Amino acid sequence: MMQTTPAVRQCPALLIASTASGQGKTTLTAALARLHSRQGRKVRVFKCGPDFLDPYWHELASGAPVHSVDLWMTGEADIHARLQAAAQEADLILVEGVMGLFDGSPSAADLARLLGLPVLAVVDASAMAGTFGAVAYGLQHYQPGLRWAGLVANRVASSHHADLLRQGLRDPQAWQGALEGITLEGPQKKAALLPERHLGLVAAHELGDALQRLDAAADALARTPLGQRPWKADSGQASWQDWAVDLALPSQAAEQPPAIAPRLTGRTIAVARDAAFAFIYPANLDCLRAMGARLAFFSPLAGDRLPSCDALWLPGGYPELHAPALQANTGLRADLAQHIGAGRPVWAECGGMLALCESVTDTAGHTQRLWGLLPGQVHMQSRLAGLGMQQLELPGGVLRGHTFHYSRLETAMQQTGRSSRPGAAVQADRGEALYRHGSVQASYFHAWFASCPRAVARLLGAAA
Structure with a gap:
């Protein structure tokens, strides 16, 4: 036809x-x-x-x-x-x-x-x-x-x-x-x-x-x-x-985006969202909903506790600017520790990863405590530490995204992979590390979820 x-x-x-x-x-x-x-x-x-x-x-x-x-x-x-x-x-x-x-x-x-x-x-x-x-x-x-x-x-x-x-x-x-x-x-x-x-x-x-x-x-x-x-x-x-x-799709253009399978049906994903965790693509939320997930938003800065959820996404943002307020939310920290201790999945991107670490030190040498749920110390610097498009190979496929940060992480966490630049063999060059600590997977890498919904579903605990 x-x-x-x-x-x-x-x-x-x-x-x-x-x-x-x-x-x-x-x-x-x-x-x-x-x-x-x-x-x-x-x-x-x-x-x-x-x-x-x-x-x-x-x-x-x-x-x-x-x-x-x-x-x-x-x-x-x-x-x-x-x-x-x-x-x-x-x-x-x-x-x-x-x-x-x-x-x-x-x-x-x-x-x-x-x-x-x-x-x-x-x-x-x-x-x-x-x-x-x-x-x-x-x-x-x-x-x-x-x-x-x-x-x-x-x-x-x-x-x-x-x-x-x-x-x-x-x-x-x-x-x-x-x-x-x-x-x-x-x-x-x-x-x-x-x-x-x-x-x-x-x-x-x-x-x-x-x-x-x-x-x-x-x-x-x-x-x-x-x-x-x-x-x-x-x-x-x-x-x-x-x-x-005329923005009609030309006949020679790529096909329409494929339908997204409902791999997260029945699962509730908690999503941190406020000034400390503001780096969220609307398309990523659309992708989660298209997979059938129910999204439960909460604000760590407003003192919110962790909603009842099957998995947690901590997006990037500016936790380094809000460290005292984050540390003061001791109830949320206890909820996060319980969530991780129960083996429920966490995907932490860039600032979300930093917030889970032990401390952050600014460019003037002043150190502030963070949630302390991942072993690692964050050091802010005036020079860019990472910039550009990246791809990350995961069990469910290859996610596309990017990196952009002014900090470096000193940690003994296990590295389970690395991102690579477009055009390079996957994991062939030294991109951003993918860390695993218990049920937490974390990286400086920012993912575009629709590039591989299956990989995102696996990150958030969907069955293979």
Whole structure:
């Protein structure tokens, strides 16, 4: 029987990219989402590459969950399925790129070419004038086959500075405006509109004035040609409809994602979720539910005890910033010890693993106690200790994911495996260790559950 391509209406969409990290991609993406959602449009935002923190800002700006899209980690079929679903309900789709437009393999440019997404670049022009035009020309022409939407100059000093930047462009129509210092009421916060710390941006839910910050960015964007671009064409005028994309699944694309077997039916999985354990992909929760699991969320920082459960997932996050509060929850520590002593499974990722260790020492040499249920001492450092895509071979198959941390672990725990980089033979190079201690399996590795649901089910105690 012949398969038909699903009918998908065209939807304006952009990939927001840049020359490097730190140029303003997240600010521009969130400002666009907030501006259009304030105008009554349904905006759906995606994040290219692995990221837990930027999506919190995009979710606040758009009012909808934000999923990651990556040609290696999540896969082409998953990307097509998610963007198709978004196009059915959204007025506007935004995809924030990762690093520079052409960085990585696959890159954000590869994703834009695959989907036909117009590329809107944002460039920190604080120390530029005419060279801005050369950067714009290079981004547009470096690789053939990209749709080009133009670019926005970020951190511009004045209207005169903006004029100099615009005059350097070979294509005047590429100019989508300049963002000068964006300020909040009260003291200026030009350099910290979206504040950062190690591992990335401070999550939106940790700031009481997060929405005010997004409104300030949206207000600044509203004064630019991009912010004033009409939604529909009038008398031949350029509009958002010029950036419409047909996101129907091409016949030559990868197949739709396979159905997920109900391997966790009848099992309750406890999931820590708060500021100390915030590194959770919504797609991972979807995957657990698709396997039939009942999810029981709890907050260690709020003093919650461990819910009644068959298995426990401790996601990554910032336990090092909340060590006193975690240690003070002695009731939860006792519950965790009982859970582990009973041989019930625990999967602890990165920060979740650290919280179970004995202590954490910061870069100034100050040591704080942790739960002390795994033998090991954590040492924070100013240099990255792990970064990049990884794959991890487990009894149920190979999980894809990534690593990103500023700490190192000194431990005598048994290593039962190691992750490896994409393209390398599985466990052939020195990636992140997979540790086993009693019923606890732990690693710095962050897993994308849908890449191998069977392996995740085995981690959480499902039968082989």
